[in-house]
Amino acid sequence: MGEQPASPDAVEQVPVCPRHPDRESYVRCQRCRRPTCPECQRPAAVGIQCVDCVAEGARTVRQVRTVFGGAVTDGRPVATMTLIGLCLAVFVLQQVVPGLTSRVMFVPALGAEEPWRFITSAFAHSPGNLLHIAFNMYALWIMGTYLEPLLGRARFVAVYLLSAIGGSVVYLLFASPPSPADVAAGDLGLWYTGAVGASGAVFGLFGAFLVLQRRLGRSAAGMYVVIGINAVLGFVIPGIAWQAHLGGFLTGAAAAAAIAYTGRRRSPLAPPNRSVHWAGLVGILLVLVVVALAKYAAVG
Structure with missing residues (x-):
């Protein structure tokens, strides 16, 4: 076959x-x-x-996170560098665009009709004052490179922006429309005086640093010295808006507390609930908005 x-x-x-x-x-x-x-x-x-x-x-694979829920990244402070870049870009534009500073600075009398001033003022600085922007950017870099990895980029930016708004709100609280006698004397007070600079937001990072260091059980003695020196300078050197510094500091500390002391899970190995953190940050923003609206309603 x-x-x-x-x-x-x-x-x-x-x-x-x-x-x-x-x-x-x-x-x-x-x-x-x-x-x-x-x-x-x-x-x-x-x-x-x-x-x-x-x-x-x-x-x-579960992403590795810090004790406050920040994602572990490659170490580059991208958010910090972006904020610094924006401040530098606005500073350059202030030198070449006539009237830009007056359109973005925070002026209490204009805040109700132009609410963007509550935050845009934190990205502008005194035109031509290199020392002003240099100090703020140096402080932002030092604080940002430490806080951004701990908090995560998004929540770090949120703390910065909330602190900027908080600085403007407290500046508003200390301002009131001048009386007819004041106007006749040429004293318009803070109501018509503009404020610019990232100082309020930077002070917010100072406040956040203190809260987070306490939560971690670490020393923050050096920061108390820095804050004390700047607090004195705010009353000694004319033209410094110490009200914005105070508002930024308190807001930043509150925002950091909302992150550091909430959202903790039962298991010490589980990352915190970041949704709770964001709810706390949104709550702080709402409080600031209500306070600002109440102030404008009070002055009529």
Whole structure:
């Protein structure tokens, strides 16, 4: 008898990569056992895995976070550098765009109709005053490189912006429309005096630093000295809005407390509930808005 031909099912199929069907692939993924071509191969702890299994594994791995829930990043303070870049860009524009400073500074008399001034003033500085912006940016860099990794980028920016708004709100609280006698004497007080600078927001970072250090059980003695010196300078040097410093400091401390002392879970190894943190930060913002509205309603 002649030899029978082999069944088509008995012919061994050439393995091909699922992602690149035109390529023969005799190496198989150690996880899913599918063929994988050299382009799709990724070295693993044992053998080779395909790119799909590597991506799936990355999605199931819990991201490492700090004690306050901040995501562990590559160490670059991206948010801090962005804030500094914005301040520097606005400072340059102030030198070349006539009237820009008067349009972004916080003026209590204009805050109700132009509420953006509560926050834009924190990105502007005294035109031509290099010392003013240099000190603020240096302080922002020092505080940011420490606080941003602890809090995470989004909540660090939130603390900064809340502190800026808080500084403007307290500046507003100390201002009242001048009386007719004051107007006749040429004294318009704080009601028509503009304030600019990141100092209020930076003081908010000072306050946040103190709260977080206390929560971590670390010393903050040096910061008390820095705050004390700046507090004295606010009353000694003319033109410094100590009211904004005070408001920023209190707001930043409150925002940090909302993060440091809330959202903790029962397991000490579990990251804090960041939704609770955001709820606390939104609550602080609402309080600031209500206080500002109440002040404008009171002065009529």
